[in-house]
Amino acid sequence: MQKNGIDLSTKYQITLYLGSQCNLHCAYCHREASDGEGGITEEFLEELKRNPPGSIKFMGGEPLLYMKEIRKVVAAVPKAKFAVSTNGIGIEKHMEYFREHRFQICISYDGAEKDLRGYDPFTALWDYPDLAVSTTLYHGNTDLGAIMDRFREKEKVIGRPLSFFPHLMHVTNEANRKYALTREDYDSILEQYKKYVGLYLSRLKRFGIKDLRYEGLYQTLERRWETHYTYGETYCSNRTIRKVDAQGRQYPCLYIRRHELSDNWLKDQQALLDALNPACRQCSVYGMCGGACIVSQEHALECRFYKALYTWFLKEGNRP
Template sequence: MQATIYMGSKCNLNCAYCHREADEFEPKVSEKLIEELKKLDDPTIKFMGGEPTLYMGEIKRIVAALPSAKFVICTNGVNLENYLPFFREHDFLVCISFDGGANAERGFDPFTKAIDYPKLAVSTTLHHGHIDLKAIIKSFAEKERIIVRALSFFPHFAHATNTANDTYALSLGDAEYILRQYKEMVGSYMEQRFKYGVRNFRYEGMFTGLLKRYQANFSYGETYCVNKNLKKYNTSGESFTCLYIRDEKLSDNWQTEQQRLLDEKFPECRCCPVYFMCGGGCIKTKSRDIECYINKMLFSWFKAEYEKWKGAGYAD
């Protein structure tokens, strides 16, 4: 079971497209949270923010309380060098935010010198004005020569949730371009891998992301953010439908509560043929129509293509 913990909203970059809602109140890690985490079977604890390295004292409390857990941290990389010894000691998977190129929207480049750390992943945000996947991958290749290690490519979409980040919302034209690129790149990956046994590392993260969605098999009321394998908490131990907005709390009856929410706001989800992969998408975005269109088209295409290879005896 994975638990994602929203450590707080403080950040040392404050990217313009970020959809988190800031909090004035910054609670400490509660005993309730620690007790909730101790109930989980084989837990993987993921720390997010804001910028979670600004809360390292609280993170260290949780790590000390759950010595057998696995740990993941998603960071912008500003404080990475300071905490690499701690991450190494506790075998963290470190996921760094990097959008490619000059990383202009984030205002910081985490890949300017060699990084001696074995468990490193990269999260890339796609948004209006930043959707050229091949250009992004090319910039990854350039960074690999600097940091002396390979970089994965796991893209996700920015969610426009307020007037401040509206300009970063994907347009219909963006959606069509993203879909064409995904089909070309992931389609070629599957042919090379399943037909010829060749794994194209550049596209593997995109394929893996879609495969995990295919295998998620969400039932109605499970969402991408809260499901049978994933719970989300703030530091007080409260669970929410979305940790970035945090306006809808969940109880132990979270699936029933989310079913009710979907029925009220997005009744089309109940009969959607790709709900099992999508999990309702982002329930907070103001550009839901575009994101829903991308998910329907992309997941339907992947399901058909993957099952074609699987039916032919090639896919894993």
């Protein structure tokens, strides 16, 4: 059975964009604000009840500003797995609810020497069983070793380990361009990936030890290796993941909602990729990459970086 191009015979995933309101407005953020947000529609709630997803991740803006809407969705599909990606401001008053419904909480923390976010979520003990971290690399914050050192210092504060799965900042407007990763930044990040993933693999092969400092970097690559994207699928929108807004409309990107996808979403995304970079169709690492960020104004630089990284990873000896 198909709905909006998703195979409903398996439990699909939804990433739900609740709206653009935020209480931080980070300088490098790449979302476009929305006008006239109306909240979760009854029609969309009914669709979720008829075809319940296996998991739902709530995003914004800042999703904690939309707790009323989150509660509506959880009530409609209580058996789904839930996650929320948040800056953490005011989260204390919602913790009991998140525990009750076994949410994974993903906290934004960049580990930067000079913080651009304006809020530190890790200043006290965190007594919560399922905690993840979202880390953005941007110009001025690309030293992975230094970032990991700051993660270790924060672990002493909160009393638990922190995951390290960095992702790249995307240039989508002139306001955030000053934080764009340069060609030199990408080259540096590439060499650091090789260094730290190489250390992880050498210790795993020699001693059977998984070095937790670098495991996230390795797992980022391993998970991409296992995806096997077909042309038109992307990291953000593929056969198992739908990106939808509060009305249930599907997009290839929730931050830049310019292209609503039809039921034939794969063909729609193929057309977007053909217009963006026709070379993607023949790329040897498309199965891992999925076209990089298809809304980035610096797509060529991202493409160059991912092709080099994934080509290196696919070489003999760079996997267990």
